[in-house]
Amino acid sequence: MKRELTARPARRFARAATALAVAGTLFAVAGCTAGGSSEEPAGSENDAGSMSGYGVDKTFTASEPLTFSMLWTDWPETPIKDSWEVFDEIAERTNVSLELTNIPFSDALEKRSLLISAGDAPQIIPLVYTGEERQFAATGAVVALSDYEDHMPHFQKYVDEWDLRDMIDNLRQADGKYYMMPGLQEVSVPTFTLVVRTDIIEEVGAEVPETWDDLRTVLEKIKAKYPDSTPLADGFEGQSMLNYAAHAFGTVAGWGFGNGTFFNEEKGEFEYAATNEGYKEMVEYFHGLVEDGLLDTESFTAAVEGSSTVLEKFAAGQVFAASGANGTVQEFNAALEAAGAEGYEVVQIAPPGGPAGQIVEPRNFWNGFMLTAEAEESPNFIALLQFLDWLYYSPEARDLLRWGVEGETYTKGADGSYQLNPEYSLDAFNINPDAPTDIQKDLGYSNDPLSGSTESRALKESYNVPAFVDYIDSVLTNRTPRDPFPPAPLDEAELEQASLLSTPLKDTVDTNTLKFILGERPLSEWDAFVSELEGQNLQGYLDLINGAHERYAAENG
Template sequence: MKLDLAPRLSHRGRKRATALVAATALIGLAACSSGSSGDDDTSENDAASMSSFAADTTFKATEPVTFSMLWTDWPETPITDTWEVFDEIEERTNVSLDLTNIPFSDAVEKRSLLISSGDAPDIIPLIYTGDEQQFAASGAVLPLSDYEEHMPNFRKYVQEWDLGDMVDNLRQADGKYYMTPGLQEVSVPTFTLLIRKDIFDEVGAPVPETWDDLREGLEKIKAKYPDSTPLADGFEGASMLNYAAHAFGTVAGWGFGNGTFYDEDSGEFIYAGASDGYKDMVEYFHGLVEDGLLDTESFTAANDGSGTVTEKFAAGQVFAASGANGTVNDFSTALDATVGKGNYEVVQIAPPGGEAGQVVEPRNFWNGFMLTSEAKNHPNFIAMLQFLDWLYYSPEARDLLRWGVEGETYTKADGKYTLKPEFSLDAFNINPDAETDILKDLGYSNDVLAGSTESRALKESYNAPQYVEYIDSVLSTRTPRDPFPPAPLDEAELEQASLLATPLKDTVDTNTLRFILGERPLSEWDAYVGELESQNLQGYLDLINGAHQRYAEDNG
């Protein structure tokens, strides 16, 4: 029986009810060329497919087809009957999408329930690397590496953007990958440090290149503004620790992952939360708290960073904080009301470096998609693969999904995209006074699909100049950390690893905050490591390292 989690909507005809929005950081031709048409014979499932589909050409099914897709609804951008994005897709491709809608608030849980019950639609978008592991191990989703020959755009841009080695890290214990990710020509950390550069200039502090530089700048600001706690996070510490950890040679916060860190010297995975680099990071942030330089509420309050920290930034209580490109706009809008336009300068800077060097996170993929195991039985399965290859990876579709219809909603000349004056994109403060928002009113520039794969030119086309400068600064002054080697677990190992990893991470999270805030003295670090060891830390590491060694032996 079908789980009645949400309505299913068909999308046919111009301007019908559709859905396309989501939350808004990746595969080599050589590495992937071993893919074939798979173990399953799909020769009878090629109805409506194109016999000569190639990269950079428009996919158009030879007859009308309908594919089912899971869709996440965002409360800020509800579906309206004026959305035309799906109608435009159908007009170009002959594909109608039948959506199963789930709310953003519990999308991950509902997605898991649908897939596990066998009631999920064929196409599962908004999949980030790692999301697929549990479903791959259970056989609930298809090994897309078996079908890559039907995805010429994917192959082309993996090769052109030098992403091949990264795809190898997507491969599971059987040597196959089960999701195809969003490809990014350039990749920079989404979250980093935002500073009031005018205040740093005022106190004679340069833009910080290292975390020690930042401390010196914060000390000068504190001396000038003694009532301030000049540094804040706003994401319970998880954002700042994520981008700071790389400079200390570890992983933390949002980037903690499974808790392991590959040690090049030993050739083995170690546990990040028990490492010297992690301890150094904790000591650094504890020192900021001791000296009144870090807003402790921003490390404990459960908010999304857009409330309390923004208010403190506007009030002159905080002068440096975690944020993304959109946060610059949030801070600027708040400062307009308190300081006044033109009287401040908010700058998004490259994550500071440290003892591990001027290092940032590895190049990242963005969200891609999975196909449920039942999709291969669809009579139009090959057409489905070709359509998704066009939708996710072709420049034509990428422009469409971001900007709409060329000549109608935007123009493009010499590589420059210009939104026509009668249209706005309020999410990026473009033409804010125009009557029609291409996202809210037309469904373009949504985050379920629009941000998935981007060339550098497309990424820069809708972002403010300061973000383009941020991209330049990261690419020219920082080095992405090498990705860790693969250590894929089989189904039984995944279950065992989950049972071990969860209490270990809980111990790390709790004590990281206690150490930083001074609720537990750093003299008890060794005791804390002993607590991790008592939770079978070594057994967990043996599991990960065993998987790593097995994969290396099996794949050379």
């Protein structure tokens, strides 16, 4: 389904007097720097509609009305509406309308892949996370955006200000170019971690755990006080907890397993994560929790019809710590309130440390975008780059996409604080819940495909509860992000070969990790498990990855 959304002549409310001014004369941009813009003679084949003098802190406005096509993922909780004001605002400020091709959230990755592979995808592909671009880059289906960074001054500014250049370089593929523009985060903290009942921790005479060993001690005390409980749970088939725990054990696992490799700094090469000592220690740790009745095994397995959810167990006082994100805290609070609980306090805590130290995941990007190869042939290609630079990276657009229109839906204090006006709500974050108009559901602001991809720390904190701000502080103060692994980009043929090798290896790891943790396979068979991986041509897979790493290092110094 395609839907074109354009500006309407009438606006629901008067615009604030402080609306940003639009820049004037028009010509093509080239070689923009973080401080402003550079010029090149007009008349390039692909600069039609571009803005003259576009640069940092300027609102992009096309020199003629333009329409760009975009792939839009429909969230089930917030179905898109033709009446959404956000698209009117974008068009009014930029002279750009968006023609949307809609796909459902449930199978968005598959639908996206089919559209791109068939050459039927729109120009703009949002909601792209790092790594997802590799298959499309290898086949030439998407644009090498590193060739056009000079046309994106806001992007350059915040890459430099937030010290992200090394991370950007890590996106480069086998040809030395990168093919997606990521969402930039001034501060990056793990989204999923432990959510705990601190009132119960205090009740049993313990403190909020700083390490996984500390957590075991806390769980033992809770189990002694509440013998019918299994105090720790995941709720995501173990994938979430293993993901954030792995870093503290010096490995990768769960959602973060990726291609299964882990860079060994001492050896200067990649090893297979599931065969390193840290992975074994992690599995032994969680197996011990299961053995002592401290970990809810049901939360580590696929959902069973009729089984209780972690939310239900948390509300019933059967679970007191579980995997979750900021929104999980609100869900647990609501469930406890509905259950009649009193005096409870639910807090998201920094991921515990472990044998590898107080280590958490590396600084990370949020979702960004790709451009399909056909976009590069458009006579409006430079204008498209300028528009996306404004939309994804300018503070003006980021405020708009999150909060709406200043002076209409929200006000901004002299200290930079944001305040949603009382007639508007943002139910997703429990802000003004009784107000009649939800800026997300009714107006399209704070939508998932666009808002949140690039954020300053102040903007991130503006819509989150104070407890989440405390969580950010605790991670930044008391935890160290693991260094990212060095690049090992594969070419098209290698990607296909790596996929054929890595899939059965990962299947073996997933199956046996769960069996070891749940006690369905004895830990005494660990060496046999490693041998099984070796029998699936593990060494050939590692040779492929390490060969790509050595080649990239040789070519890029």
